[in-house]
Amino acid sequence: MRARLVLDQSREQESTASPTDDDPIPSLSQLGIDNSASHWKEYMVVLGRDAKRVLVESKRQDASSSTIRIQRPEKADLPGLLIIDQYRKDAIEINTLSAFQSRFESMTFDALNGLDWSNVLVAGGIALAALTSVTDQEASASKSSDVDLYLYGFTVNQANAKLQEIEKVFVSNLPLDNDTGKPIKCAVLRNAQTINFVPGRYPHRRVQVVLKLCSNPMAILLNFDLDQVAIGYTGNEVWMLPRASSALVTGYTTFTMDLINGSFLASRKATQFLAPRKATQDQRVFKYGERGYGLRFLLSYIKALPTVLLEQQTMTERNVPEDSLLRDELNVTLREERARVAWWLAQRYGAFISPLEKREVRMYDMTLTRGNDTPELAEKSSMSGWQLFARHVALWELAQLGYCRLNEQVKEWTAGRVTYVWNHELTPEKLKDAMDSHKYSDEQNLRNSLVLRLGSTTNLPADKDQKKTDPVTAPHTEYRDTVSHAADERESSAQR
Template identity: 35%
Template sequence: MEACPPPLSKWGNSFCTAKEAIEERIDANEHYLSARENLHHVPSLVDLAAERLANSAAALQDVESLDDVPPIILSVNIWRWHRIPYPALCRALVRLASEGMEPEALEGGANNVDEWILLNEKWLRDGNQPQWKTGLVTFSDTDSVFPDSILSQSGRTIARKGSLPGYELLCDAREPRITIQPSVEAFERTFEHMSDGSLKNLDWNNLFVAGGIVLGTLLSVDSREGERCSDPRWKSSDIDIYVYGLTPGEANQKLQHLFDTFCANLPAGTPTLVVRNCTTITFYARYPLRRIQIVLKLAESPKNILLNFDLDVCAMGWDGASLWMLPRAARALETGCSVFTMSLIRGHYLSDRRASTQERIFKYADKGYSIRILPSYLASLAAQDGHGEKRLSSVADGQRRLTEERIDEMQNRDDSGMEGAVSAWGSGGLLECLLPRFAGYRRSRCLKKGFKTFMRFVALWEMGRRGEVRLRQDIWASTCYQDAMTTYDDAPTPRYRWDERFDIAAFQTHMARANADELRNWADTDFHRRLDRLGAIEGFQRTASAASVDALLAEAQDIRMQVLLPCAFAAYANDVVRAAQARAGLRETALLVPTVRGRGTFDLAGAAADPQADGLFLWRVGAELMWQQLDRAVDEVFEALYAFRRVNEHLRDPPVFQARRLGNEFARRKVYSEFDAFAGWVGLEKKKAKKKKR
């Protein structure tokens, strides 16, 4: 890699910073894909025999493969065997318990089911399984996975344990027992009417429904055929559909088939609308028919789709014939909680597991699923300052008191902004309106701010459960796909009410106005009149809509966003994307088109020779490039462009300040050790030793 020149004025080293970040991440991803697991110790002959048994082809597929293993061998090795199916682990643990034996604890290793699941998932992600179904849980495994459950004709009832090791948050809504569908046939019938029959006669090849609607179907055992789901927890759930194993062209054909199926199952004369943003395409009809949301990501397999989910209980999907779950999803059903890892805070859609948001965490807390921090994380804190769980409890209790005191102050002042209600988690920011003098409450960023900030939201949720404040939950027409919480801050469709008053024409007008407002508001921040010399922005649209998929995929409906950046980077980005298009056999297009004044021309190649020359560009995303994971190089270029958009979100700042912030943007995906990152999030970052003054 060429060395960058010394920093200059204006944009500084922004071009080099962005280019190096892209190339380093592409190299790191290639290294990751080619890496193989290594043994961390020299195994004994007993270890080798046990590993060979646990990792045999039969053990990887058959949950009964360990039934003939002597209990003493199981007790010594069960926590070491991360490659056996989760149902086989559950059967082995039941068998050991019946023999009055416990698994042998490993020093510094997995010593409970939840730690084992984390290591097993690493193997599911990194290992070379014979097929994507290996290691996943299905209905046929439920007897083994839920050994104490009671199966009846109407459902399978799972009783939950009273307490679990670790530190729990948001557990006030958790139910002591749940009932799930008794069979795949019952699940299919319930899914049919919960989806309003909108997917009837669908060709399910290369399609996978995952997330909340699948969980809702699994738990809606009281729903009767022909009736809409009466459980308010799932009333507004969209049908999230993923595409896997296809090229962009094939995926677009699948989109058309999906839309044709959707329309064929609607009542005659029902109007439709197809809306596209940066991460999804959504089908609308009339309220209350469920919206269908297609996630614009070309996944390798259903397993990869599930592995990327943030919350454990959401990592389940339906392929039209079978229900598939990650082991952590089955465990979440049993425990009523999602296990905390730093991926919830710092995950990314391009990494192993994406991050979550406050909106999703509290949404699923309302549905009865808490967050649990495992004992190993608490032990890592104790290693830092000798306290561990006491440290967390102290911080949490302090933030609870602080929040309660602030609300008491507002109530005593009869604050006109209170009005006995708190706005929804995502509609403007809960604490932004309720606690305006608390620093650091940017919407969807409370998790990243740290444990203290997060605990203030937890405290309000707990007060809402106790009836001390009323939390108003609004339902909107916009469908904010979960990836909007990562770096795709541009993703959500403008908010519009989704209820009996929903009107397609009014919604389209609202979106057009939102596009115009966003561009005008951005230009209004240009106090230094930097845009005067850069040309006019024509055709901007962050959200596009049409009456059909065919119309939406036309060039006139491409997503087009403004971005201000060095011309050298624009030329580089165009070259990278064209090379990726050539590799994929796609038509080569210009990703970034410079704006010009009047009928003037712009020599991008000439301007790119000067690393300080900047330009205003229209970032155009067409019907093929809209699919994420087409090519890692394209994804990384898009990430860099979103970073540039964020740093020049307000044009009042001079480019030199934007250049500094750009470096911070690329540092957001820096890899930290799990426990060091956790300590930093809690507030126990190691302080650098101060140099003594001479």
């Protein structure tokens, strides 16, 4: 429990008075938690210090090796329900600290070369990729990932200054245009939560700065949903939560209710520094399933669920010996949905002789209400209901076997709430057009909603006035050839 309590800046100055009804979370001193600035380091796994001690199934190839081999346990030795693990490996290799640093620099095209790393953390997918990519081929699988930066231990003014420094470093490391001899253009996308620096040439890395002030790296990593991405890099060391090291060893994220409900570790007084963790989107679970990390429901969780009576056997269970079937709700529902989805695909594509591109489906197709087939399942998200999630799992499994192609597996990325495909065809001009189109669509949707509520357009501004959006909270795109005129916008954004 101690490792899950976050020391935030607002609480450092609070008294030790008893908690009130308005703020039911007790102070750190009342809980016996170390209030020092570096207390968080005690609860983190450090690559350079702890790899051999924590990764118990690991061994260094030899004294001069730059990698550490982790022999994972057999699936049979991991009790519980294991899903989305078709790409899980029996053993992996991870980089040592020095090899990680070299791999990170090459994967990011030196986008952060020259940065003062004080109070800066790179976290998430790019940190995991740099840790586990020991070959160039493995690194190429993450060539379109962006670089997520977090700032910690700063005041607002200090964060604004660091934000400007990051932009200057990013621009200074852009490659030269072969035609002009000048650095390539970049776009700056800003909303109330992030600032994205997008280079004008693929595959150079996009850098995203999250506008959230946290107290330390542990506070940042506690906000990540999946175990394997709770990894960060501070420029001189790799830090990870214990659950991240567990995911490396087992190859699984452990299911908790936080994946559905999100986490509310921070009190209301602390939300300006650490927002509650958002619930996981099912697409993130499947994305990392393709990268080799399955989802595990612990046996203790399954035992707490009701048992489905034998009288309630599903169609797929009738010819299977009863004693070989697990009767908990998770397993019974998963078997039923696997059979249902297989039947649905067979009805749709027959003998599966058409080209794969002709057999493209969406997980959303399994969500829509279709007559009497699924009257109870009309929600779009599947993490809030096991039956719908099991249906998506079954469809994903069949897609990996080549029975269909998932539309969701066409790689897209989001910046400023605009979804786009990050490839050689994307230019800053196209990105700006996409952003402008998205802003206009948002404005029209808002206008239509108001018309439905008010029943009239009399009190609404004319369409031409709809372009006047909030310069801070609205998604926004700008070109950058220099950084001298960016200070005011950075300060306003960071204060948000």
